[in-house]
Amino acid sequence: MEATIEVTGLRKRFGRTVALDGMTFRVPPGRVTGFVGPNGAGKSTTMRVILGLDAPDEGRALVGGVPYRSLEEPLTRVGALLDAGALQPSRTGRDHLLWLAHSQGLGAARVDEVIGLVGLGGTARRRAGGYSLGMRQRLGIAAALLGDPPVLMLDEPFNGLDPDGIVWIRGLLRSLAAEGRAVLVSSHLMSELEGTAGQLVVAGRGRVVADMGVAELIEAASHDRVTIRTTARSRAMETLAGAGATVAVTGGDTVTASGPPAERVVELLTGGGVPFSEVTAHRATLEEAYMELTRDAVEFRADGAGR
Numbered sequence: 001m002e003a004t005i006e007v008t009g010l011r012k013r014f015g016r017t018v019a020l021d022g023m024t025f026r027v028p029p030g031r032v033t034g035f036v037g038p039n040g041a042g043k044s045t046t047m048r049v050i051l052g053l054d055a056p057d058e059g060r061a062l063v064g065g066v067p068y069r070s071l072e073e074p075l076t077r078v079g080a081l082l083d084a085g086a087l088q089p090s091r092t093g094r095d096h097l098l099w100l101a102h103s104q105g106l107g108a109a110r111v112d113e114v115i116g117l118v119g120l121g122g123t124a125r126r127r128a129g130g131y132s133l134g135m136r137q138r139l140g141i142a143a144a145l146l147g148d149p150p151v152l153m154l155d156e157p158f159n160g161l162d163p164d165g166i167v168w169i170r171g172l173l174r175s176l177a178a179e180g181r182a183v184l185v186s187s188h189l190m191s192e193l194e195g196t197a198g199q200l201v202v203a204g205r206g207r208v209v210a211d212m213g214v215a216e217l218i219e220a221a222s223h224d225r226v227t228i229r230t231t232a233r234s235r236a237m238e239t240l241a242g243a244g245a246t247v248a249v250t251g252g253d254t255v256t257a258s259g260p261p262a263e264r265v266v267e268l269l270t271g272g273g274v275p276f277s278e279v280t281a282h283r284a285t286l287e288e289a290y291m292e293l294t295r296d297a298v299e300f301r302a303d304g305a306g307r
C-alpha cells in the first residue's frame, strides 16, 4: 500500500459551527508532517474524517489511495492515536493490546514487542484505570504501532508526556518516518515539533493556511539577520551599511545587520579591516516562524483578500 494520506476539499458542519471549510493537504511518506493550528481549527475533525469516524459533508479523505472504510485489516494499514483516554479502566494495558491484536489476527509476541518499543514494560500488566496521562499516551502509541502500519496518525501525542517522554517520542516519530512511513502528528505547541517535523500543515478555521517544509519556513522567518560583536561598532556599521545592509545597534559591543548572509558579513568586515570577535546568524525557532506565518495569515484575512 502506498504510504500517503490525502484529504481534498473536506467540508463539515456541526449545526451552525463550520468545523471544516475546504481542508486539503497531502501527507507524503518518509517524513513527519506536523498538523498545527489553534484550538478549533479542525485538526481532530480532519483526523476523524480520515478514519471514517465522521462523515464529511463534502470532499474526500484517502489513505494509501483508498477510503479508510474499504481497508481490510485496517490496523496493519493505518495506526492512529486519537483519544488516549478511551480505555477500559479494569483491563490491563497488555490485555487491551491483546484484545486489539486478536481482532486483527496478530499474536501476543507482537504485543510484547510494541510494549517494549513504547517503554511501558511492567506497567503494561497493571490496570489501565491507574495510568497517568503519559502512560495512556504510550499505550495508545503502542496500539497504533501494533499492525506495523505504513501510515500513522497521532492526535496530540505529546500531551501529558514529561520532558524525557517528549524526547523519546520525537526520536520514535523520526525513525518511523525514516523507515518510509507517512506520519501525521497534530500539536498545539510548535516547540514539540522542532527537530521532528519535516513538513508543516498549518490549519486555521477549517482550512489550510500554509503547507510548507519546516527548513523553508524557518529560513523565511530568519530574514538573514546577523549579530556582530565588535570593538569598532561605528566602523562596522559604516562598512555594512555601505554594502546595503540595514544596521542597528543592539548592545555596547554588538550590532545587528539585516540583508547580507553571515558569510558576506564576514567578508565585508575582513575586507574593510574591521575587527570582530563574533558573527552569529540568527535562526528563527519554529515557534517564531509559526507566529510570523499565522500573523500574516490573519492580516491577509483582515483585508478580505484571503476569503
Ligand SMILES: Nc1ncnc2c1ncn2[C@@H]1O[C@H](COP(=O)(O)OP(=O)(O)OP(=O)(O)O)[C@@H](O)[C@H]1O
Pocket (backbone or CB within 6 Å): 014, 017, 018, 019, 037, 038, 039, 040, 041, 042, 043, 044, 045, 046, 188
Ligand atoms: N461532535 C461535535 N459537535 C459539535 N461541534 C464539534 C464537534 N466536533 C468538533 N466540533 C467543532 O468543530 C470545530 C473544529 O474542532 P476540532 O476539534 O476539529 O478542532 P481542533 O483543531 O482539533 O482543536 P483542538 O486543538 O482544540 O483539539 C470546533 O469549533 C469544535 O467545537
